[in-house]
Amino acid sequence: MPFREADGLRFFQFESLIDPNLDHAILTRQGGVSPAPWTSLNYGRTVGDDHGRVAENIERGLAATGRSPDQAFEVWQVHSASVVRADKPSSAGARPKADAIISDRPEVTLLMRFADCVPILIYDPRRRAVGAAHAGWLGTVRGVAAELVRSLQKEYGCRAEDLVAGIGPSIGPDHYPVGEDVVTEFEAALGDQAIDHLHSIDGAVHLDLWSANEAQLRSAGVRSIEVSKICTACNLQDWYSHRGEKGNTGRFGAHLAIRN
Numbered sequence: 001m002p003f004r005e006a007d008g009l010r011f012f013q014f015e016s017l018i019d020p021n022l023d024h025a026i027l028t029r030q031g032g033v034s035p036a037p038w039t040s041l042n043y044g045r046t047v048g049d050d051h052g053r054v055a056e057n058i059e060r061g062l063a064a065t066g067r068s069p070d071q072a073f074e075v076w077q078v079h080s081a082s083v084v085r086a087d088k089p090s091s092a093g094a095r096p097k098a099d100a101i102i103s104d105r106p107e108v109t110l111l112m113r114f115a116d117c118v119p120i121l122i123y124d125p126r127r128r129a130v131g132a133a134h135a136g137w138l139g140t141v142r143g144v145a146a147e148l149v150r151s152l153q154k155e156y157g158c159r160a161e162d163l164v165a166g167i168g169p170s171i172g173p174d175h176y177p178v179g180e181d182v183v184t185e186f187e188a189a190l191g192d193q194a195i196d197h198l199h200s201i202d203g204a205v206h207l208d209l210w211s212a213n214e215a216q217l218r219s220a221g222v223r224s225i226e227v228s229k230i231c232t233a234c235n236l237q238d239w240y241s242h243r244g245e246k247g248n249t250g251r252f253g254a255h256l257a258i259r260n
């Protein structure tokens with residue numbers, strides 16, 4: 001089973017990323033201290049929840065995978081394709097604007113937040129480097145997954161064929177009808193390939209962010225890609241869903257770190 005439980009928390013792990021040299025988890029919303037509408041393991045500081053509760057949630061989440069808050073490296077996620085290299089944990093309050101983080105330092109835990117956008121976690125067992133990305137439709141159009149792979153190659157000498165990638169819980173194509181503006185941008189960015197990820201369901205166009213990001217990673221040369229195929233909006237007991245809860249919700253966390 002891809003789900004594990006520890007200290008009242010429930011978290012998802014990619015089978016292909018279970019490795020003695022790696023700590024990783026995508027935390028469900030269970031086991032935290034925040035009340036409705038953030039029930040309960042909310043990692044989001046920008047959704048109206050109390051910052052003290054968020055800090056407690058993050059500490060609990062990190063502890064479940066053997067990590068501590070002073071090791072975390074966080075970014076201010078802005079739906080870009082910007083990648084930041086984390087050589088040490090981020091100090092309190094200093095969060096660069098970026099949607100992907102890379103590191104080769106065991107003292108750093110990559111930490112990102114989600115509520116429908118796609119979590120992408122990557123590990124290079126040869127170079128012992130890690131990367132994480134946040135890809136909504138705009139980040140996908142802008143190519144954040146491909147930029148993540150390129151940055152791992154450039155900064156750490158990774159080879160794409162060595163990378164092990166996971167595409168985590170996020171809004172599924174069943175729950176993701178999109179407007180004409182999104183379709184237009186997708187077609188402009190992906191050309192002929194856009195049609196592979198746009199599906200007509202009950203007269204509406206639905207976007208498949210899972211297949212779009214998998215294709216982007218494959219084009220970048222990644223061979224090992226595990227797709228969780230868990231839809232956040234279908235599983236509100238486990239996940240926050242911006243769409244499924246009409247914007248009134250929290251953010252779940254994802255961590256990735258090289259073990260010492």
Ligand SMILES: [Zn+2]
Nearest residue numbers: 172175231234
């Ligand atoms: Zn769904």
